[in-house]
Amino acid sequence: MEKKTPIITIRNLHYTYPDGTVALRGVNLTVFEGESIALVGKNGSGKSTLIKHINGLYRPEEGEIIVDGLPVVEENLREIRSRVGMVFQDPDSQLFCSTLYDDVAFGPINLDMEPGLIEQRVHEALEKMGLLEFMHRPPHDLSFGQRKRAAMATVLSMRPKIMIFDEPTSNLDPKNEAIMTGLLRDLPTTMILVSHDLPILYQTCQKVVIMREGKIDQILSMQEFISDVNLLRTNGLDFTFRCDCCHQDPKHHRYLTEEQEISESFEPSPP
């Protein structure tokens, strides 16, 4: 059997916010290289708090995290953040330059890449996100869906080995949702996806990690997860609409793109 390499190891992670709210109560989790993980659970179960520990935005109160062989500690943060790309729910928290180009170049510049390589990475990321034509625009001039993709481009330009998304399809219209789903499905990296949107999770992830009250409650395959309506319901997953996906073979993931028109101008480039 193929040997699996752990790329994220989390051991006994505890975290309490400064106001005394206990958010994580002993999380243990191993993510293997190349896996696509759906991280689910009710609101407040600790998903966002957990992922922010993986690139060192939050520091554990107790426990440890190892990413790609490196402990998540102060002296490794720069290296870890080049390997772990995090895309937040609100794209505007990741777009702060006067042009889209500058925002997407920000990461590579901070990694001290050569100017020629920076330009190449920016072009590549914008092209993948279908945003090349907007390169010189201020990000706030773009639509919400375009800003969501722009936030993804700011991370892609660093070519991280691991990508983590918090609600990447929330508030997107069907067209942008279909585009985003296609992009997530084609990512060549290890991926953790936090979402309540079952069709998106089903189309992009093979494994489901369920959080409950600051702990990992269950780990199961996507097939096992979608076969358990009670489990879906208790974890607040939106499955009442479009649940035809639940009866399809995972190899036939095409219903979103068939039902929803994808903008003719958008043609994702091959990975």
Ligand SMILES: Nc1ncnc2c1ncn2[C@@H]1O[C@H](COP(=O)(O)OP(=O)(O)O)[C@@H](O)[C@H]1O
């Ligand atoms: N900045 C914060 N200050 C205090 N408590 C917080 C903060 N952010 C989240 N929490 C609390 O921590 C717990 C876990 O929240 P969170 O990680 O955001 O859950 P999820 O992403 O699963 O909805 C909840 O009880 C939430 O209210």
Ligand SMILES: [Mg+2]
């Ligand atoms: Mg959250």
